Amino acid sequence: MSETQPNQNTPKLFPHQTPTPSSGSEDQQKDEGMTKLPNGVILDKDGKPCRLCTSAASWRNLTKQAKTQTAATSTATAAKPAAADSTPRPRDDCPPDVEALGRSTWTFLHSLTASYPAKASQEQQGEMRTFLKIFSRLYPCWVCADDFRTWMAEPSGRNEPRLAGRSDFGTWMCEAHNEVNRKLGKKEFDCRFWEERWRTGWKDGRCD
Numbered sequence: 001m002s003e004t005q006p007n008q009n010t011p012k013l014f015p016h017q018t019p020t021p022s023s024g025s026e027d028q029q030k031d032e033g034m035t036k037l038p039n040g041v042i043l044d045k046d047g048k049p050c051r052l053c054t055s056a057a058s059w060r061n062l063t064k065q066a067k068t069q070t071a072a073t074s075t076a077t078a079a080k081p082a083a084a085d086s087t088p089r090p091r092d093d094c095p096p097d098v099e100a101l102g103r104s105t106w107t108f109l110h111s112l113t114a115s116y117p118a119k120a121s122q123e124q125q126g127e128m129r130t131f132l133k134i135f136s137r138l139y140p141c142w143v144c145a146d147d148f149r150t151w152m153a154e155p156s157g158r159n160e161p162r163l164a165g166r167s168d169f170g171t172w173m174c175e176a177h178n179e180v181n182r183k184l185g186k187k188e189f190d191c192r193f194w195e196e197r198w199r200t201g202w203k204d205g206r207c208d
Helices: 026-031 056-075 098-114 122-138 142-152 166-183 191-200
Strands: none
Touching (some): 098 166, 098 191, 122 142, 142 166, 166 191
């Protein structure tokens, strides 16, 4: 995931293999009143579509499909072909999709590293370690949360949070973000400049 351009196909905080529409059982899909879910729709753990795990475009296709099927059932006639999707701009007063949630989350996480102490005490390190564990379990997109935990728990230990101070923590967070960029085929950010991007502002004065 880039910092400003979300990916429409696999828009997750820490993407891994996306469950396909067939990942839900036939009974689950019948419960939703449809035989096949649109591409990109991710099911929650209860087998129902997860709005916070799905892009706005895929969610619109889901609701469009449900409305079409409802209309077809009520009229007992074949539904007319749906008009081409004009991809309306998302509204600011609607629930966030997985892309909006991810963008806001990266802003928060990088800002968190920017405000971290230059040299953290043992207590501060413990608090941040606890936060990251809780965050990776309570993040609203469950597939993203699972992927974050898996990434941090890499057997070699190379992805464990580095919390001794701001410099290490900021670089670690940048590497976590770049892991997403690699998975999505996005350009990676040069972590040497994370502090200019998220804390001090660029030296050319563009942020002043």
